[in-house]
Amino acid sequence: MKRRRALGLFCAGLLFFAACGQARPLSLPSVVTAAAQTTTGVTATRATATTAATTAITTLPPTTATTAETTAVTATIATRPPTTVTASTTTLTTYRTTDAPPLPTARPPKPTEKRELTETVRVVCVGDSITKNGYWENNLQGALPETYVVEGFGVNAATALRYGMKNDGTPMGFVGTEAYADSLRTVPDIVVIMLGTNDAKPINWEGDMDNPHQFIIDTTDLVRTYQQMDSAPTVFLALPPTVHRTYSTITEEALAQKVIPALRRVAKVTDAHLIDVHAATANAAEHFADGVHPSDNDGRQCIADEIAAAILTYVTSEKTEKTEKKEKTEGTVCNG
Incomplete structure (x- = not known):
């Protein structure tokens, strides 16, 4: 019952922000934060989280949902456990620690100059x-x-x-x-x-x-x-x-x-x-x-x-x- 109610609030939140977007462009972070707030304390599957974030992205004007922002949201989803995740108003629980480099949240800068090919x-x-x-x-x-x-x-x-x-x-x-x-x-x-x-x-x-x-x-x-x-x-x-x-x-x-x-x-x-x-x-x-x-x-x-x-x-x-x-x-x- 709690989950249905929370998900209902979540959907309502998305509709609200989508409507607001018609009058004033919203940044992707604000929509994602709102989505997290409406699902506080709710345990959901990663599939649900992915669908929610995708829906949030699609409610934004094309010029607002940039590639870098989309990548950032995707990376956030990727840090969630494979079976369950608890959303909070500020952060999402990170899982699996490793010595390898962290997942990218945005495209890093390219080298400013190409290396000149030498004889070898x-x-x-x-x-x-x-x-x-x-x-x-x-x-x-x-x-x-x-x-x-x-x-x-x-x-x-x-x-x-x-x-x-x-x-x-x-x-x-x-x-x-x-x-x-x-x-x-x-x-x-x-x-x-x-x-x-x-x-x-x-x-x-x-x-x-x-x-x-x-x-x-x-x-x-x-x-x-x-x-x-x-x-x-x-x-x-x-x-x-x-x-x-x-x-x-x-x-x-x-x-x-x-x-x-x-x-x-x-x-x-x-x-x-x-x-x-x-x-x-x-x-x-x-x-x-x-x-x-x-x-x-x-x-x-x-x-x-x-x-x-x-x-x-x-x-x-x-x-x-x-x-x-x-x-x-x-x-x-x-x-x-």
């Missing part, structure tokens, strides 16, 4: 078992010019989700692993991230994760972490290879319909360069014996060639742009 180009590759076992980064080294140095940092069963898990419930988020820490000690010019295959497992995606917000937040945070390294590397986000048959509960349907669209959104938000390895491997089933991992050199080369092409296209365009700017400047001086 260092490429750092991070990912799951497809990366760890040398399935493609060894081939990538051969597909790139001799001036490129490729380093791999992969973890078996790793997820982009901070709190992703194996099928037995063992935590397997890439953030917080030794490989992650080691990768941050490098000085890369380019970082290639290929994660998402293990995120497609039902244990990581169904239930709370049927809503992609958490995956988007965690992957965005990962991309931003690399972008903010002292060397200011260019980050490439590779869409994982096609799943040719179910492997360890991983299906192509979950990967293609849930993970891939979310990764595309992350690339757009972070300005990361997208590499469509998923499409490149669509017709290569014979080279993926278990359905997920490349089982022969042709399969590995297929992945490496797609990534190498993206890197070289980017580097060439950067050099061309730099040359054109230099020629334009010199021309201006000569013609002056």
Whole structure:
């Protein structure tokens, strides 16, 4: 009875603020605070909380509900327990402490200047078992010019989700692993991230994760972490290879319909360069014996060639742009 009454007050509160919004634009924080106030002391499921926040956002004028504010609300929801949460007028209970960097509440600033590519180009590759076992980064080294140095940092069963898990419930988020820490000690010019295959497992995606917000937040945070390294590397986000048959509960349907669209959104938000390895491997089933991992050199080369092409296209365009700017400047001086 109490819950129905509280939820009724909550809905009424939203309608009130929506009506007020027609006369005077409301900031997102004020709506969220109001929503929290109307649900004080009420224990609700995360799904209810998500719906409430989404409704609050949609009641705002489009110009008021900015991307940064939406991200902030999503991050707030993400700090709630997976099963229950108690709302208060000021704060929401945070769960799961970790040594890993905190979830972002807004988009951090980008480096003010791009790092100029030197004679030696260092490429750092991070990912799951497809990366760890040398399935493609060894081939990538051969597909790139001799001036490129490729380093791999992969973890078996790793997820982009901070709190992703194996099928037995063992935590397997890439953030917080030794490989992650080691990768941050490098000085890369380019970082290639290929994660998402293990995120497609039902244990990581169904239930709370049927809503992609958490995956988007965690992957965005990962991309931003690399972008903010002292060397200011260019980050490439590779869409994982096609799943040719179910492997360890991983299906192509979950990967293609849930993970891939979310990764595309992350690339757009972070300005990361997208590499469509998923499409490149669509017709290569014979080279993926278990359905997920490349089982022969042709399969590995297929992945490496797609990534190498993206890197070289980017580097060439950067050099061309730099040359054109230099020629334009010199021309201006000569013609002056």
